[in-house]
Amino acid sequence: MPVCSGCTVELGEKKLFCKQCKGFYDLSCANVLEKDYNKFTLDEKTCWICAFCKSKNRKGGDNSNTPVRSSSALKPTEEDRAAHVTLRSRDRQRGLSGPPPPADHDVGHTGCVRIEELKDLIAKEIKENLNSSMIGIISTKLEPQLKNIREELADYSQAMKFFNEKFEEMVIRQGEYIDKVKTLEKDNQFLRDHVEKLNQRLKQIEDNARSANVEIQCLPENRSENLVSTVQQLGNVVKCPLNSSDILYCSRVAKMNTDSNRPRNVIVKLSSPMQRDTLLAACIKFNKSNQNDKLNTSHLGIAVDKKAPVYICEHLSPETKSLHAAARLKARELNYKFVWVRKNRVFMRKTEASDYVLIRNIEFLSKLT
Structure with a gap:
């Protein structure tokens, strides 16, 4: 001072x-x-x-x-x-x-x-001589700008209030949606388990329905063919004679792959699963006994230009057929010598001395080493 x-x-x-x-x-x-x-x-x-x-x-x-x-x-x-x-x-x-x-x-x-x-x-000096008139002039000049600023701030405040309300609504809805998703996940898991159980039951029913069936593959087709007589001839060849009463149903089925040149398969329903197992065992024994002349068209009395092999196997479900095909490819990759099907289940064995492996599904097969 x-x-x-x-x-x-x-x-x-x-x-x-x-x-x-x-x-x-x-x-x-x-x-x-x-x-x-x-x-x-x-x-x-x-x-x-x-x-x-x-x-x-x-x-x-x-x-x-x-x-x-x-x-x-x-x-x-x-x-x-x-x-x-x-x-x-x-x-x-x-x-x-x-x-x-x-x-x-x-x-x-x-x-x-x-x-x-x-x-x-x-x-x-400026502070002492700044009189009220100058303050009034400055206020007059600044008042319109200040008014606009206050109005804009009021608009921004209103907008922020609106956004806050909407945000709170979104938070509440998100919580509701999360609860719904959790409920749907539980329901979905329950349905998955239920469907898995139904699939197992359906597979069991299909296996029981096919338990007495035999599938004949690569049997040449003929318009005048008599499939029942052919099946009886097959039983006589493998030394498992079949009567007409033992054959409940015999017919060809449609191809799964329409582009294939192979003849349609023949499905034979025998009188019992025991009769079916007896016929399959006789066919396996015949092929082992005749390594150079396994079961073919000449044994069944079918006239063709060249003898063609005929295969007798269980009537498998589509799921088991796919698993059997995948198992054959995996066996070729891992040098497994034996792949077979018994009672609609697929087995693999690497050598004669090794233990067999039951192939339950594709996931199990992919983990096999």
Whole structure:
């Protein structure tokens, strides 16, 4: 805070600045009444000169209105002492020692003002002279922009409120959907287990329905063929005679692959599973006994240009047939020597001395090493 150049007391809000000596004065040192100060205009305050500076500008007259200076501001210099002070002989001998000259940053009210003080002065003058009219003008200019800003903020606030409501709704719905998904997963797992059980039951029913069936593969087709007589001839060849009462059903079935050139298979339903197993065992024994002349078309009395082998096997379900085909490919890959089917189940064996392996499904087969 600046101090009065006259009495060196810290100044208040009401003060005057001398444009000539660059010093501040309170009203008492400036010899100005408060009511007169309140009537001063901005130009009068800016152009005001203290009484001390006015007295220096005069050529004569009285200096009774000169304000009281502080001792530091009115200290005489060496030149003033030399010009106006008569020195005694003892003073002349030892010399007159005076105070050191002030430093540049201590240049007071009769010298230059520091930049920091000047900035403070300008800021205070602007603050003191910013009257209500200027504030009104600024408010008038800024009010439309402020109004637009307030309206936009209100719109943003409304939009954020709307988004928050929607977000809360989405959170609630997401929780509901998660519960529904969990319920559906449980239902799905239950249905999977139930379908698996039904598949097992259906497979068991199919196996029971096919338990007395025999499938004859690669038997040549003929329009005038008698399949029952052919089956009886087959029984006689393998030394397992069959009567007409032992054969309950005999017919060809459609091809699974219509592009295949092989003849349609023949399905024979015998009187019992035991009769079926007896016929299959007799066919296996016949083929083992006749390695160079296994069961073929010539044994069944079918006239063809070239003898063709005829295969007798169990009547398998489509699922078991696919598993049997995959097992044959896997056996070729892993060098397994034996692959066979017994009672609608697929078995594999690597050598004569090794144990057999029951192939339950494709997953089990893929893990086989």
